[in-house]
Amino acid sequence: MALNSAExxxxxxxxxxxxxxxxxxxVVVLGIILAGAACVIIGLAFVQGxxxxxxxxxxxxxxxxxxxxxxxRDEVDASGTAPExxxxxxxxxxxxxxxxxxxxxxLAAQEVLEAAGDPNLAxxxxxxxxxxxxxxxxxxGMTTTPRPAPTLEWPW
Numbered sequence: 438m439a440l441n442s443a444e445x446x447x448x449x450x451x452x453x454x455x456x457x458x459x460x461x462x463x464v465v466v467l468g469i470i471l472a473g474a475a476c477v478i479i480g481l482a483f484v485q486g487x488x489x490x491x492x493x494x495x496x497x498x499x500x501x502x503x504x505x506x507x508x509x510r511d512e513v514d515a516s517g518t519a520p521e522x523x524x525x526x527x528x529x530x531x532x533x534x535x536x537x538x539x540x541x542x543x544l545a546a547q548e549v550l551e552a553a554g555d556p557n558l559a560x561x562x563x564x565x566x567x568x569x570x571x572x573x574x575x576x577x578g579m580t581t582t583p584r585p586a587p588t589l590e591w592p593w
Contacts, residue, residue: 497536502568506530506543509561513550516557522549540572 498506510526513519526547529539547565551560 440453451589476485496572498539498568498572502571503530505568509564512561513558516555517557518558519549519553522546522553525549536572582593 441508506526506529510523510530510567514523525542528534529546534542543565547562547569550562550565
């Protein structure tokens, strides 16, 4: 059959194929699952980054750390450059303070010492950072054993 003109050619209107009821339900359920998974991931990131997630999970200062904080306090007090840091260190050494409060006081003292900019107290700032790390509990994803580094050995 030969076409004489283009007018005789009739094309059906092109439209996307409609989804059946079962396919629509599957798409909606999949969307809900993906939205829920995204909310859970965002929620976990928020919770683990919040201060109240780790509240009351901090460890108390042991005897050695307490002695180091006292030595740092005496050193800072003798220098006289950061009396506010001495106040924070005294607050951290209170006997009835909970570990989370002690950690926050030590962080405040560390910030004051860093802001003072005294090069003689740089070692005290580093020691405070180490003490703060002992108070903060380790998370499950962190390991305490170092991973061995690959070494290159020449066959001589």
